[in-house]
Amino acid sequence: MTGSNASGATYDAPYRGLRVLDFGQGVASPYCAYLLAAYGAAVIKVEPPEGDWSRRLGTTYGNHSAFSAVYNRGKRSLCLDLKHEKALKVARKLAQEADIFIEGLRPGVMARLGLGYELLSRANPRLIYLSISGFGQQGPYSQRPCSDSIAQACSGLVSINVGADNIPHRVGTTISDICTGLYAFQAISAALFARATVGKGRWIDVNLTQSTAALLGHKLAEHMLESGRPRPAAVPGGTYQTRDGWLMVTLVKEAQFRRLCSVLQRDDLAADPRFSDFASRADHADALIGELRKIFPHDTTDGWLAKLQAADVLADRIFSPGEWLHSEYVREANAAIRSDPARVGAVYAARTPGTTGGAEDALSPAPDIGQHSRAVLLEAGYDTESIEEMISAGAVVEPTRD
Numbered sequence: 001m002t003g004s005n006a007s008g009a010t011y012d013a014p015y016r017g018l019r020v021l022d023f024g025q026g027v028a029s030p031y032c033a034y035l036l037a038a039y040g041a042a043v044i045k046v047e048p049p050e051g052d053w054s055r056r057l058g059t060t061y062g063n064h065s066a067f068s069a070v071y072n073r074g075k076r077s078l079c080l081d082l083k084h085e086k087a088l089k090v091a092r093k094l095a096q097e098a099d100i101f102i103e104g105l106r107p108g109v110m111a112r113l114g115l116g117y118e119l120l121s122r123a124n125p126r127l128i129y130l131s132i133s134g135f136g137q138q139g140p141y142s143q144r145p146c147s148d149s150i151a152q153a154c155s156g157l158v159s160i161n162v163g164a165d166n167i168p169h170r171v172g173t174t175i176s177d178i179c180t181g182l183y184a185f186q187a188i189s190a191a192l193f194a195r196a197t198v199g200k201g202r203w204i205d206v207n208l209t210q211s212t213a214a215l216l217g218h219k220l221a222e223h224m225l226e227s228g229r230p231r232p233a234a235v236p237g238g239t240y241q242t243r244d245g246w247l248m249v250t251l252v253k254e255a256q257f258r259r260l261c262s263v264l265q266r267d268d269l270a271a272d273p274r275f276s277d278f279a280s281r282a283d284h285a286d287a288l289i290g291e292l293r294k295i296f297p298h299d300t301t302d303g304w305l306a307k308l309q310a311a312d313v314l315a316d317r318i319f320s321p322g323e324w325l326h327s328e329y330v331r332e333a334n335a336a337i338r339s340d341p342a343r344v345g346a347v348y349a350a351r352t353p354g355t356t357g358g359a360e361d362a363l364s365p366a367p368d369i370g371q372h373s374r375a376v377l378l379e380a381g382y383d384t385e386s387i388e389e390m391i392s393a394g395a396v397v398e399p400t401r402d
Contacts, residue, residue, distance in 0.1 A: 013040025062343025079370030
């Protein structure tokens, strides 16, 4: 590992010099660790012999899936079999020198392995220890299995994402995992700031369900204020099919509805008392949206966009991820990053908002399982003979060779 002296920190890499142990698997905790790497921290990903389970989630490419290839960029992989006492000793030794320790196992597992906060903080009082779980470290649900989809369901997110088929749907990406990683990164950043004054670290508890509920913002207030049946907020905002595609149209001010009706040549809708304001339109949403859906197929997406944007109505085309990646916006704003993990091919991801300079571009591709096991142990002070003994015993694993 590199030294803990943070004197090399810059605005491009403010966390340069920080040492992170990432025991997380899946998306939430690895994403948090990735963000630390994107801001300059040295991150070691500690994996079991079979690797992080996200490596086999969905379609695989070599030893990666899209999940592992994106959320483990900028890390080095150390493969330890924690069933071996020698591997546990390695983990404890590395934790003594770490600034941040990240884990995402079910509550209590790390403590039983001798890798819990209480034990590790005795040897390293400055350690910031993050635990990510489905429902938190304590409480009646703490031992329940959880995933992104379960967190979406239990937080209330699925219930408000009702499709045109009148069925509640999960959001089509790992949004619970991602927001959990973001909240965790935020909590670590605050803890690092406090540590500079307080002088010691702390244990941070972040869970998927709470994070997703926090993401809903005003929805809980709406639910309670409107007796469990909140109105939609921006009628007739939504998706509309054009002659050759789909548009998203939305409103945040009353004047925009009148301008929308003018573009659609339906000033009669703006004059209709049923549609006089946001609340009234919400009460008569089906009638209004039904009228608009008859109109939009009369022109192309480009045709409508030209007219709507000229009238200062909030609208834009609905891109697929690939269309977004190849859009003029991404090209001009340099909004995406490419990496090339071994045996995978080109992996694209959106640039992390707020990062500056080229630090994120320079991150190494996501590593193979145990790719850096030997190098990490040498840096930690183990000699070659000791490393060979641990590899022979199966406590430490190096990548398989083709």
